[in-house]
Amino acid sequence: MPLPAPNLDDRRFQQFVxxxxxxxxxxxxxxxxxxxxxxxxxxxxxxxxxADQVVYxxxxxxxxxxxxxxxxxxxxxxxPAASRVDVTFWMSAPQPEALVxxxxxxxxxxxxxxxxxxxFATENDLVIPPCELQLVLRQVTGGAPEDRTQExxxxxxxxAFSAEPRxxxxxxxxxxxxxxxxxxxxxxxxxxDGVGVDPRQxxxxxxxxxxxxxxxxxxxxxxxGGLNRTGQVILHVPDGHTRSRLGQxxxxxxxxxxxxxxxxxPFYSVSPxxxxxxxxxxxxxxxxxxxxxxxxEILGEAEGVPGQRMQLSRPxxxxxxxxxxxxxxxxxxxxxxxxxxxxxxSDARSPHVRLDATTGEITFGPAVREPDxxxxxxxxxxxxxxxxxxxRYRSGGGRTGNVSRGTVRVLRSSIPSIARVxxxxxxxxxxxxxxxxxxxxxAPITLxxxxxxxxxxxxxxLTQRAxxxxxxxxxxxxxxxxxxxxxxxxxxxxxxxxxxxxxxxxQLVPGDELLARITRYLEDRRPLGVRLSVGPPFYQGVxxxxxxxxxxxxxxxxxxxGALDALYEYLDPLTGGPQGDGWPFxxxxxxxxxxxxxxxxxxxxxVDEVQLFPADPLTGRRADQxxxxxxxxxxxxxxxxxxxxxIGDR
Numbered sequence: 001m002p003l004p005a006p007n008l009d010d011r012r013f014q015q016f017v018x019x020x021x022x023x024x025x026x027x028x029x030x031x032x033x034x035x036x037x038x039x040x041x042x043x044x045x046x047x048x049x050x051a052d053q054v055v056y057x058x059x060x061x062x063x064x065x066x067x068x069x070x071x072x073x074x075x076x077x078x079x080p081a082a083s084r085v086d087v088t089f090w091m092s093a094p095q096p097e098a099l100v101x102x103x104x105x106x107x108x109x110x111x112x113x114x115x116x117x118x119x120f121a122t123e124n125d126l127v128i129p130p131c132e133l134q135l136v137l138r139q140v141t142g143g144a145p146e147d148r149t150q151e152x153x154x155x156x157x158x159x160a161f162s163a164e165p166r167x168x169x170x171x172x173x174x175x176x177x178x179x180x181x182x183x184x185x186x187x188x189x190x191x192x193d194g195v196g197v198d199p200r201q202x203x204x205x206x207x208x209x210x211x212x213x214x215x216x217x218x219x220x221x222x223x224x225g226g227l228n229r230t231g232q233v234i235l236h237v238p239d240g241h242t243r244s245r246l247g248q249x250x251x252x253x254x255x256x257x258x259x260x261x262x263x264x265x266p267f268y269s270v271s272p273x274x275x276x277x278x279x280x281x282x283x284x285x286x287x288x289x290x291x292x293x294x295x296x297e298i299l300g301e302a303e304g305v306p307g308q309r310m311q312l313s314r315p316x317x318x319x320x321x322x323x324x325x326x327x328x329x330x331x332x333x334x335x336x337x338x339x340x341x342x343x344x345x346s347d348a349r350s351p352h353v354r355l356d357a358t359t360g361e362i363t364f365g366p367a368v369r370e371p372d373x374x375x376x377x378x379x380x381x382x383x384x385x386x387x388x389x390x391x392r393y394r395s396g397g398g399r400t401g402n403v404s405r406g407t408v409r410v411l412r413s414s415i416p417s418i419a420r421v422x423x424x425x426x427x428x429x430x431x432x433x434x435x436x437x438x439x440x441x442x443a444p445i446t447l448x449x450x451x452x453x454x455x456x457x458x459x460x461x462l463t464q465r466a467x468x469x470x471x472x473x474x475x476x477x478x479x480x481x482x483x484x485x486x487x488x489x490x491x492x493x494x495x496x497x498x499x500x501x502x503x504x505x506x507q508l509v510p511g512d513e514l515l516a517r518i519t520r521y522l523e524d525r526r527p528l529g530v531r532l533s534v535g536p537p538f539y540q541g542v543x544x545x546x547x548x549x550x551x552x553x554x555x556x557x558x559x560x561x562g563a564l565d566a567l568y569e570y571l572d573p574l575t576g577g578p579q580g581d582g583w584p585f586x587x588x589x590x591x592x593x594x595x596x597x598x599x600x601x602x603x604x605x606x607v608d609e610v611q612l613f614p615a616d617p618l619t620g621r622r623a624d625q626x627x628x629x630x631x632x633x634x635x636x637x638x639x640x641x642x643x644x645x646x647i648g649d650r
Contacts, residue, residue: 011055016048067436074342075443079316079357081469082291082394083401083430085120085423087408088183088236090283092419094130099417101126101286104293106412107421109403118403119412120288120427128182133279134251135174141166145247148274155189157273160227161258165268167203169258174251175279180210180241183283184254186233188224189275197268202226203261206233209253210240217254218424227256227272236285236424262619288408290401290430291318291394299362302328304384306367306377314395315360316433324355325391326362328382334389343378352379358433362388401430402496426496426507429469453525459489463534466521467514469494471574474537474585476633486531490585490634491518495574502568505617505638510536540631541615541640542571542589543622546598547608549647554603556646562601563644570597571639586633608647615640 011019021034021044034041070076087107091099103125111117136152137145140162151158161169173186197203204226206217215238223231235254243252261267292314299310317323327334328351337351343365346352354363365379382388408423434442442461449458456475463473472492493514495507519534526532544567550559570576570593577583578593591612598607614623617640631637 011052013045013048013052016051017045020044020048066440070439070443073443073447075439075446076356077358077436077439078434078468079319080397080433081429081431082289082318082320082397083399083403083427084123084287084289085403085408085427086285086425087120087122087288087421087423088283088285089126089128089411089415089418090183090420090422091128091281091417093417094280094282095128095417096130098127098129099284099415101128101284101415101418104413105286105415107288107408108410108412109407110410117410118290118401120290120401120408121293122286122288124286126181126284126286128281128284129177129179131175131177131179131184131252131279131281133173133186133277134176135172135249136274136277137172137174137246137249139170139172141168145172147249152274152277155276157275159271160190160256160274161268161271163271165258165271167258167260169271170255171274172246172253172255173277173279174246174249174253176251178242178252179237179281180239181285182237182241182281183220183285184235184237185280185282186235186254187231187278188227188233189230189277190224190227190272197226197228197266199225199228201265202228203259203265203267205257205259206235207255207257208235208237208241209244209246209255210238211242212240214255215240220424227274234282285424289318289394290398290427291396294390294393294395296392297390299388299390302364302382302384302386302388304381306365306379306381308364308381310362310388312360312362312390312393312395314393315358316395316397317355317357317360318394318397319357320394323357324362324393326353327389327391329387329389330383334391336391346379348377348380350379397430398432399430401427402494403427404496404499406499426498428494428496431469431494451525452527453487453522454527456487459487459522462522462525463489463491463518466518467491470510470514470518471495472582474634476585485529486533487526488533488535488634489518489522490537491515491534492537492573492582492636501565503572503574503638505539505640508536508539508573508638537585538632538635539573539617539638540629540635541617541638542629543613543615543641543643544594544639545609545611545613545643545645546594547610547645547647548598548604549606549608550603551605552648554648556648559601559603560644560646562603563598563646564642566597566601567594567642567644568639570594571637573636573638576637583637585636586631588628588630589637591627 024031089101101122103122105122106119108117108119136149138148139145148158160171206219207214208217218236220234220236222233224233241252243250246253294314297313302308322339324339326337328337337353339355340352343352346365352365364381365377367375367377369375403426405423405426409421411418411421445461449461453459453462456477459475460473470491471494474490476488491510492508493510495503497503515534522532550556573583575582591610594610595607598604611625612627612629613625614629617638
């Protein structure tokens with residue numbers, strides 16, 4: 001079967017004629033006779049006929065030549081991207097010495113009869129130092145820190161907050177060492193005095209003092225019920241935690257601060273107390289990537305000529321910082337060479353190479369004949385006989401690495417004292433390599449934009465180029481955004497649903513590193529005078545209460561599970577909507593749509609009632625019932641608090 005002929009230019013004879021006539025109206029308005037009897041129009045039609053034949057011949061070019069033409073224009077296929085995930089290593093018991101999880105430690109998902117194991121490797125060394133509690137301070141709102149270390153170490157009851165707790169009161173724990181990226185256990189002995197709060201939802205916030213200020217700590221476990229009973233609090237300390245000075249005392253600081261209660265959340269009437277406290281590290285978190293590390297691969301010997309090409313053995317190459325570490329022997333040792341996007345700024349002494357990450361081909365700088373007849377060398381040429389080696393690069397990537405949270409549970413590298421591993425969040429960032437068909441769609445857009453951001457489509461295309469792993473991108477027009485001097489780019493990050501297909505709200509908020517990378521890329525390409533804003537869309541929460549009847553003999557629980565799946569699938573901001581490619585930005589939601597979605601669920605005899613409520617996914621506050629939820633052009637739906645009642649035999 002022959003390859004399909006690519007359509008490089010979809011214009012035809014009549015379109016060439018019409019374009020020429022419109023151009024005449026702009027450049028020669030005195031030429032007003034455009035009838036077919038006019039000799040000038042006859043010439044236009046003759047040229048249009050020849051152009052149509054050229055386009056026909058051009059569209060017969062096979063894909064291989066098409067890719068060669070794209071390469072001449074500097075357009076190459078995007079390589080696959082590797083997913084990354086934070087993996088927590090839990091120790092079997094506290095250790096007296098620092099435990100090191102070396103770079104390259106392998107972890108994976110479990111292998112089953114139907115699924116292969118998906119492996120990850122850590123990107124850096126993880127050091128888990130031992131620590132102990134050194135200081136305990138109390139600070140009431142508006143006051144100075146008060147040292148309560150001796151009372152706690154002597155097991156005397158000490159109020160954690162003021163007599164009548166207020167928002168801003170805090171108790172601070174000083175650790176003997178800084179524990180960045182570690183899991184810390186605080187064992188607390190408390191007397192039940194902090195009455196009035198819900199132990200499952202206490203109005204407390206745990207934070208760590210880092211080089212960037214106070215940063216939130218993720219609470220893995222809190223068996224104290226808001227400091228109301230003896231138990232332990234397990235905290236994941238963020239990166240950047242360091243020993244800092246508060247007043248006259250220096251330690252690695254953690255704090256527990258009273259926050260303003262949410263709507264309907266009970267608050268403290270009396271302060272809880274601390275009788276004793278201890279601390280130790282029990283684990284740590286390292287970044288892992290779904291790719292294989294290749295080290296010290298010999299590529300061959302240099303021929304001493306410009307433009308030499310060499311091939312990596314394990315393409316495609318995962319993009320990163322840097323993508324490839326390359327070295328060339330020069331007699332005195334190994335000399336590093338830098339990978340560049342192009343040779344435009346290279347001279348004959350620049351140790352530069354170009355990498356095609358998709359094919360794994362490495363190209364040294366060419367020699368180009370200038371108009372005056374001289375030859376200019378773009379990039380240095382290694383000496384003949386020099387050995388070229390790839391010191392390090394990563395191979396792999398793809399969407400298969402986007403696994404759900406809690407699925408990475410196998411430690412493939414043996415490390416003493418490590419009992420288990422887990423990923424607290426799903427892996428994200430994995431992307432398959434670009435196909436030829438996708439490149440055909442992208443190439444005309446790239447050529448039209450010319451690496452400049454002018455139209456909303458240009459901003460979307462350039463954002464996709466800066467962060468190909470992003471799930472959805474939108475740039476509202478001036479009329480939709482309502483601001484003529486600003487451009488707003490909406491970014492929806494890639495998110496992996498939890499087991500069961502449910503997305504959590506925090507998964508749809510892009511990280512600061514992603515937004516900063518996109519902003520830096522667009523800032524260099526936007527027009528002067530345009531203010532740029534890159535951020536997430538506004539997420540309009542949707543709460544649904546539905547009542548339906550099932551057929552006789554059908555399990556009500558099965559029908560209810562199918563109905564919930566149908567609602568989540570239809571309202572999903574990434575894969576939902578009428579077309580199944582994500583809920584459209586700004587598209588309203590009508591209750592009748594949910595009737596139709598629920599009626600298609602197997603086992604449903606009748607959908608009796610569907611109640612629709614706008615909701616705030618952050619506070620949980622719900623507005624009055626409505627038949628239609630209208631969205632702003634910069635808004636997306638987010639399914640929140642969906643409830644289904646199924647009535648069986650009537």
